[in-house]
Amino acid sequence: MSKILILGNGFDLNLGLKTSYSDFLAGNEFLELSEDSSNLLVSYLNEQAKSSRKDRLWVDIEHELKRYAMLLSLPRYEISEGSWLGQKIKAFEATPSYSHITPPNNRKDKILVDIRKAVKTHFQQLKTALHAYLKRQVEEFKGKSSLIFNNTPAYFLIS
DSSP states (O other), X not given: OOOOOOOSSSHHHHTTOOOSHHHHHHSHHHHHHHTOTTOHHXXXXXXXXXXXXXXXXXXXXXXXXXXXXXXXXXXXXXXXXXXXXXXXXXXXXXXXXXXXXXXXXXXXXXXXXXXXXXXXXXXXXHHHHHHHHHHHHHHHXXXXXXXXXXXXXXXXXXX
């Protein structure tokens, strides 16, 4: 059987799948990941989504992933204390894991190194949650699908 792959044109949304990033942010997989406050990427996306629109959860996820990566690449002295990352560093400074490190600039450097190390794990957790969410959406769609294209059920085209 030949398969067709349709990307980025809203085909999935037109079929009724809840596959937008807004749907993902409101889905159980993202919400469960959000309960783990140690995932700074998820925390960052949550804060951006909540501040962007009051009427619904929305974030330009590609743009925010880029901004997050750029934030983490800044040298410590360019991170303002009022920024999202500056606030996270300040919160970590008070924890027992870091409060004993002196002088304060060494403490901030250590925190930033640790945050940067965790980024890969945090991104992988987000990717895994998105994959599980989309898989669940396709499985739910299979049970409801009555759309047929060239004698092929629609869910075969997207799974």
